[in-house]
Amino acid sequence: MTVVSTSHESPSRERIEQTILAAAEQVFSQHGYRGASLQVIADRAGLPKANILYYMGSKQALYVRLLNRMMFRWNEVLEDITPESDPATVLSDFIRTKMVLGQRYPQGSKLFAAEILAGAPFLNDYLAGELRDWVASRAAIIRQWSAQGKMDDVDPRWLIFLIWSSTQHYTEYSAQVSGILGRDTLSDDDLESISAFLEHVILKGCGIPQPVVKARRLEK
Amino acid sequence: MTVVSTSHESPSRERIEQTILAAAEQVFSQHGYRGASLQVIADRAGLPKANILYYMGSKQALYVRLLNRMMFRWNEVLEDITPESDPATVLSDFIRTKMVLGQRYPQGSKLFAAEILAGAPFLNDYLAGELRDWVASRAAIIRQWSAQGKMDDVDPRWLIFLIWSSTQHYTEYSAQVSGILGRDTLSDDDLESISAFLEHVILKGCGIPQPVVKARRLEK
DNA sequence: GATTGTGTTGACCGATCGGTCAATATGCAC
DNA sequence: GTGCATATTGACCGATCGGTCAACACAATC
Numbered sequence: 001m002t003v004v005s006t007s008h009e010s011p012s013r014e015r016i017e018q019t020i021l022a023a024a025e026q027v028f029s030q031h032g033y034r035g036a037s038l039q040v041i042a043d044r045a046g047l048p049k050a051n052i053l054y055y056m057g058s059k060q061a062l063y064v065r066l067l068n069r070m071m072f073r074w075n076e077v078l079e080d081i082t083p084e085s086d087p088a089t090v091l092s093d094f095i096r097t098k099m100v101l102g103q104r105y106p107q108g109s110k111l112f113a114a115e116i117l118a119g120a121p122f123l124n125d126y127l128a129g130e131l132r133d134w135v136a137s138r139a140a141i142i143r144q145w146s147a148q149g150k151m152d153d154v155d156p157r158w159l160i161f162l163i164w165s166s167t168q169h170y171t172e173y174s175a176q177v178s179g180i181l182g183r184d185t186l187s188d189d190d191l192e193s194i195s196a197f198l199e200h201v202i203l204k205g206c207g208i209p210q211p212v213v214k215a216r217r218l219e220k
Numbered sequence: 221m222t223v224v225s226t227s228h229e230s231p232s233r234e235r236i237e238q239t240i241l242a243a244a245e246q247v248f249s250q251h252g253y254r255g256a257s258l259q260v261i262a263d264r265a266g267l268p269k270a271n272i273l274y275y276m277g278s279k280q281a282l283y284v285r286l287l288n289r290m291m292f293r294w295n296e297v298l299e300d301i302t303p304e305s306d307p308a309t310v311l312s313d314f315i316r317t318k319m320v321l322g323q324r325y326p327q328g329s330k331l332f333a334a335e336i337l338a339g340a341p342f343l344n345d346y347l348a349g350e351l352r353d354w355v356a357s358r359a360a361i362i363r364q365w366s367a368q369g370k371m372d373d374v375d376p377r378w379l380i381f382l383i384w385s386s387t388q389h390y391t392e393y394s395a396q397v398s399g400i401l402g403r404d405t406l407s408d409d410d411l412e413s414i415s416a417f418l419e420h421v422i423l424k425g426c427g428i429p430q431p432v433v434k435a436r437r438l439e440k
Numbered sequence: 441g442a443t444t445g446t447g448t449t450g451a452c453c454g455a456t457c458g459g460t461c462a463a464t465a466t467g468c469a470c
Numbered sequence: 471g472t473g474c475a476t477a478t479t480g481a482c483c484g485a486t487c488g489g490t491c492a493a494c495a496c497a498a499t500c
Binding site for chain 2: 029030031032033034035036110113114116117118119120123124127128131132135152154155157158159161162164165166168169170172173175176177179180181182193194197198200201202203204205206207
Binding site for chain 3: 233274
């Protein structure tokens with residue numbers, strides 16, 4: 001019996017691919033799909049351009065691979081939500097997890113933003129399929145919370161969009177935020193302050209009593 | 221006495237320039253500065269490429285002109301704010317004006333977003349200068365509101381960012397919003413519903429009593 | 441009718457785009 | 471050493487990039 005492990009990847013290949021992906025994520029996130037060039041990506045990765053094509057096949061394949069990787073990273077968000085859950089805990093976790101993810105994957109978040117700005121040519125199916133179902137199922141549970149009197153009767157879709165937008169702002173608009181605050185990066189104290197603010201305003205604004213635990217630490 | 225009106229612009233020239241600006245705004249907003257091409261802009265404007273250069277000088281000049289036009293459009297926002305103002309009225313106006321502007325100038329808003337995503341290479345001075353002062357002055361007034369007990373003691377900068385991000389989301393992420401909601405555009409009812417939601421959550425979240433007037437109409 | 445200022449535009453420039461390919465190098469099994 | 475698969479990379483392809491320019495159209499002035 002012959003071993004068919006064609007997918008056995010040497011550790012060096014794996015390392016090179018990660019190098020390319022990191023460089024590409026940076027360039028695509030700044031200039032979008034059209035504005036990015038393989039030459040710039042290759043230079044940043046310290047490899048000849050032909051080498052990028054050898055490992056990634058094409059510009060489009062590289063781009064799609066980065067998009068998929070970012071979608072996968074967001075999978076952990078808002079997974080353990082049930083009609084019996086405590087809205088304060090769940091939404092607070094939602095807000096803080098989103099903030100942390102934005103800080104952990106700033107390039108990936110910006111890549112996603114650029115793709116949406118361009119009209120989501122590569123993500124249309126995902127948005128109208130998986131993500132739509134994801135939102136619908138969470139919205140249904142939040143509506144049950146409202147029906148149970150756990151919170152105000154707000155449209156759960158707008159609430160989800162509110163948390164998305166307000167948290168993502170600090171990664172995707174980092175250039176604006178930095179320019180206005182006058183620093184290059186947000187400190188841990190800033191992030192904790194922002195998270196606490198969003199938690200306060202959104203929970204209170206939805207008529208949800210604040211959770212008992214407060215001022216949790218943000219893990220980078 | 222000789223008339224020196226060199227700046228007299230024929231009506232046809234004005235019309236052509238507006239056509240070019242509209243086409244360029246669309247292309248730049250989708251693909252960013254680097255990703256946009258003069259040929260595509262020219263095709264969309266129905267003019268030969270050389271004609272674009274004749275009227276606009278260069279790609280960069282055209283881009284900067286679009287940015288400036290958009291900055292100017294945002295000038296009307298949050299202008300009549302004083303320590304004696306009613307927070308509910310002012311913030312409510314802020315939210316709704318931002319929503320209306322986003323709907324009125326979707327391409328311009330996306331253009332701005334793309335510029336920030338790219339690291340604000342053309343707007344860094346504006347952000348760290350004018351806009352920074354703008355935020356600082358508004359923040360100072362909001363802090364006075366808090367000191368007067370008109371609202372909770374929240375960080376005014378985070379509050380301003382919250383209103384910016386949550387309103388802009390519906391224009392810049394329109395592709396995502398449409399994909400999830402399953403429609404191509406937001407209806408007037410949607411916009412009123414979203415505005416009312418943001419008004420409710422943000423004002424209540426900041427400890428501000430809701431204004432008496434409710435369910436105002438959104439003017440397109 | 442000649443002159444002049446304002447537009448218009450096809451042709452062209454060097455540079456860069458994404459992508460291909462052949463020549464070469466490298467590592468490993470036998 | 472021989473053979474073979476896997477990498478590596480400079481050179482090159484046609485297409486497109488931003489920008490220039492000269493030829494030309496056209497209306498107004500003298």
